[in-house]
Amino acid sequence: MLKLKDIAEVEVGSEFVDIYSNKDGHPSASLVLKQNPGSNANTVIAEVKAKLAELKKDFPPGIDYEINYDVSKFVDASIEKVLHTLIEAFILVALVVFVFLGDWRSTLIPILAVPVSLIGAFIFMQYFGLSINLITLFALVLAIGIVVDNAIVVVEAVHVKMAEEHLAPFPAVKKVVGEISGAIIAITLVMTSVFVPVAFMTGPVGVLYRQFSLTMAGAIVISGFVALTLTPVLCAILLKNTHGKPKRKTPVNMFIDWFDRSFERVTGKYTRFLTLIVNRRVITYGILIAFGFGIAGINKILPAGFIPSEDQGQVYAIIQTPPGTTLERTNEISRKLQHLAKEVEGVSSVTSLAGYEILTEGRGSNAGTCLINLKDWSDREHSVKEIVEELEEKTKDLPANIEYFEPPAVPGYGTSDGFSVRLLDKGSDVDYQEFDRVNADFLAALKKRKELEGLFGFYSAKYPQYEIFVDNALAVQKGVSVGSAMENLNIMIGSTYEQGFIRFNNYYKVYTQAGPEFRKQPSDILNMFIKNNRDEMVPYSAFMKIKKTQGPNEIARYNLYISSLINGMPAKGYSSGDAIEAIKEVAKETLPNGYDIAWEGLSYDEARRGNEALYIFIVVLFIVYLILAAQYESFYLPLAVLLSIPPGIFGSFLLLKVMGLANDVYAQVGLIMLVGLLGKNAVLIVEFAVQKHNKGATVMEAAIEGARARFRPILMTSFAFIAGLIPLVIATGPGAVGNHTIGASALGGMLFGTVFGVIVVPGLYYIFGKMQEGRHLIKDEDENPLSEQFVESGSESALTNRIKKIIKRLINKNEKDNNS
Structure with missing residues (x-):
């Protein structure tokens, strides 16, 4: 009988022998797990960890496992950081409100609007299927400074009534509800209208915008409802008319009195300044033209981007030895790199792989990868950029081409940060040597561009x-x-x-x-x-x-065409948008006929976006214009609101440039939010001015009086919002770049938009109010704004009457309890 052992050697061995894996000097086996589309990353990772702990019980002695790359680690750390920012923003907003309102009772009322509005936002999020993630948490942080606005406007108006007409809280609230409800409805509609159109965007960017916009819109709608219901009730119950009465001489009260006196002096100077410039159209036009040119100029030098790259606590080292190098030689080099990386301060562990390259997931004897894990953000002093620079210096003498990349900005979306572009051969004849020559020439031309660095292509026909x-x-x-x-x-x-x-x-x-x-x-x-x-x-x-x-060692096809993947990063001082434009220019200038380029990962969506952000901005402005046109029943007056936005755009771009940030998706979210915030400030002035003009004041008098009356609430709400942004602008650790970008975009825009807006808006109202004067869209139309008509309606179903009844019922109940 002939047996197998008589003609062959039979042994137990490895199924694959073309990859060497080593972790911190120990032989290892590396596993890569990817979640299925539609699944929750944190849930999948938690279940995998639980399964690994279960399997560990049956491991042989001396065998253990370690997790090299855990997406949830960065996400959880970022979320924890944003939660701290949420608390810091809440405290800062409360302090600003206290300084302006002057007592804890008045401060408590708008502060109570924050948790109520945020809880309401959670209900909206649940209804629309949104989860707690970085984007929705960003929205909640920014919402803190916004949802107090409506409540502040109500509280401040009640204080004005009590001070000027010497009323008790309850009568003052009744008067304020009738006067201010129209403005509350108007600014809530304007703020919500900014975010709702964005929620209908498609694509990956649409997912980000949708989560942010729906969370913000939910919080704003709830805050408007709270300002018309809960806030007046709390004002009637909690406030006391202490205006004109002596206060205890405490350090806090002395500071508040000094602040109020100083603010009154500033308000007087502001009013006198307006009387000089409001009717001078040249000044108003000049300011707007100057900001227009400023926006155009700074936009040319401000880098464009997509999604900012964050310090995720890991670095990929891609190793490429000459074609034909043995696996053993590549493994030797990767082990040397592993040893050198372990000497760098801030590095926790290093896994070396020979025979596998993570960017293209390609295999070959001359390919290698080192997965370099960094210590926790709180345990290291150097950023990932500084660590990469040190690694480049230490490994520059190794006999291989080594490039360092970070994980993709959005985990699972691409293989690394930076850009990914494919060179395509669309010709009918296949010539791998010619394709190799074109690929090498294209790569050499790209390396000459100052916008690009870390260029890496794995294709070669010289094996x-x-x-x-x-x-x-x-x-x-x-x-x-x-x-x-x-x-x-x-x-x-x-x-x-x-x-x-x-x-x-x-x-x-x-x-x-x-x-x-x-x-x-x-x-x-x-x-x-x-x-x-x-x-x-x-x-x-x-x-x-x-x-x-x-x-070639392997042939990659993209849409059936032979292709070569090229990865790289924007050079220091340049954004991913600059890099993409540079690659497009080089491709147009150097590629012969029959060759083209295509994009992968985040670069694919960034390259095809084009001017999408500009179109979104225009749509948002148009929606706001339509709502304001319906509100004021005028095609002229909404322009007084919309033209107040350019100073904010300039301020946003300026602070982004000063901080070395890019005009990316996060910055554009801040810009869209500015339309609502600055529009809200302008609406407060225009709404009051329209009321004054309808009562017989001239357009100029109405403009000045509207600006004077709303000067304090505008500054109060704006600086409360700015205070809530400070923790984002100075954030450190995981997610810091995203925090800085969205914070700087909103803070710079809000600061410039508020300071110059209170000057420009009265002038704009004067210009368009004069155009509107004596003109009507409809014959014999009611000149009151739409929201004012709703509030002043005598119908029993009017919202203001319901609010008054609620307040009166609560006051009567309190009086009965006191009498009993």
């Missing part, structure tokens, strides 16, 4: 290979089937899976292959035999020749 030539006529003469010969050669040289068996509860695969001693040299192929149709053994040399040549 040493042997080409087999079969003489079909000789094969037929020898009675050899060419198909059978090739199949037999594949088994002998490349191995083949035959079958499997189960032993010790494990499944073993059986592979067959010629022994190493029979395939040491390329010429050994010709010494192998194949059985012909006459059961004779025929040597391959009888009908086959081999020729030494060069070719």
Whole structure:
């Protein structure tokens, strides 16, 4: 009986021997797990960790596992950081409100609007299927400074009534509800209208915008409802008319009195200043033109971006040795890099892989990757950029091409940060050597551009290979089937899976292959035999020749075209948008006919966005214009609101440039939010001015009086919002870049927009009020704004009457309780 052991060696070994894996000097096996579309990353990771802990119980002695890259680590750390920012913003907003309102009772009322509005936002989020993530948490942080606005306007108006007309809180609230409810409704509509259109965007950016906008819109709608219901009730119950009465001489009261006196002086100077410039159209036009040119100028030098790259606590080191390098040599170099990286301060652990390259997920004997894990953000002093610079310096003498990349800005969206572009050969003829030449020339041209660095392409057609030539006529003469010969050669040289068996509860695969001693040299192929149709053994040399040549290690196709993946990063001082434009220019100038480029990962969406952000901004402005046109029943007066926004845009761009940030998705979210915030400030002035003008005041008098009356609430709400942004602007640790970008965009815009807005808006109202004066869209129309008509309506269903009834019922109940 002939047994397998008589003609072959049978042994238990590794299924794959083309990858070496090592972690911190110990042999290891690396596993890469990717979540399915639609699943929650944190849930998947938690279940994987639980399963690993369960499996560990059955590991043999000396075997353990460690997690190299955990997406949830960065996400959880970022969320924790934003939660701290949320608390800091809440405290700062409360302090600003206290300084302006002057007592804890008045401060408590708008502060109570924050948790109520945020809880309401959670209900909206649940309804629309949103989760707690970085984007929605950003929205909640920014919402803190916004949702207090409506409540502040009500509280401040009640104080004015009590001070000027010497009323008790309850009568003052009744008057304020009738006067201010229209403005509350108007600014709530304006703020909400800014975010609602954005929620209908599609694509990956649409997902980000949608989560942010729906969270903000939910909080704003609830805050408007609270300002018209809960806030008046709390004012009637909690406030006391202490205006004109002596206060205790405490340090806090002395500071508040000094602040109020100083603010009154500033308000007087502001009013006198307006009387000089409001009717001077040249000044108003001049300010707007200056800001217009300023926006155009700074936009040219402000880098454009997509999603900012964050310090995620890991670095990829991609190793490329010359084509034809043995796996053992590549492994030696990757181990040296591993040793050098471990010496860098801030590095926690290093896993080296030889034979595998993570960017293209390609395999080859000259490819390698080192996964460098950094210590926790709180345990290291250096940023990931500084650590990469030190790694580049330490490893510059290694005999390989080594480039360092960070994980993608959005985990799972691409393979690394920076950009990914593919060179495509769209010609009908396939010539790998020509494609290699074009690819090398294209890469060389890209390296000359100052906007790009870290360029890395893995394609090469210079791998040493042997080409087999079969003489079909000789094969037929020898009675050899060419198909059978090739199949037999594949088994002998490349191995083949035959079958499997189960032993010790494990499944073993059986592979067959010629022994190493029979395939040491390329010429050994010709010494192998194949059985012909006459059961004779025929040597391959009888009908086959081999020729030494060069070719690609692997062929990648993109949309059926032969392709080469090129990765890189924007150079220091440049954004991903600058890098993409530079690549487009080089491709247009250098690529021959039949060649093109295509984008991958985040670069794909960024490249195809074009002027999408500008179109969104225009749509938002148009929606706001339509709502204001309906509100004021005028095509002129809404322009007084919309033209107050350019100073804010300039301030946003300016602070982004000063802080070295890019005009990316986060910055654009801040800009869209500014439309609502600055529009709200303008609405407060225009709404009051329209009321005054309808009562007989001239357009100029109405403009000045509207600005004077709303000067304090505008500054109060704006500086409360700005205070809530400070923690974002100075944030450190995980997610800091995103915090800085959205914070700087909103803070710079709000600061400039508020300071210059209180000057420009009265002038704009004067200009468009004069145009509107004596003109009507509809004959005999009511000149009151739409929201004022709703509030002043005598219908029993009017919201203001319901509020008054609620307040009166609560006051009567309190009086009965006191009498009893």
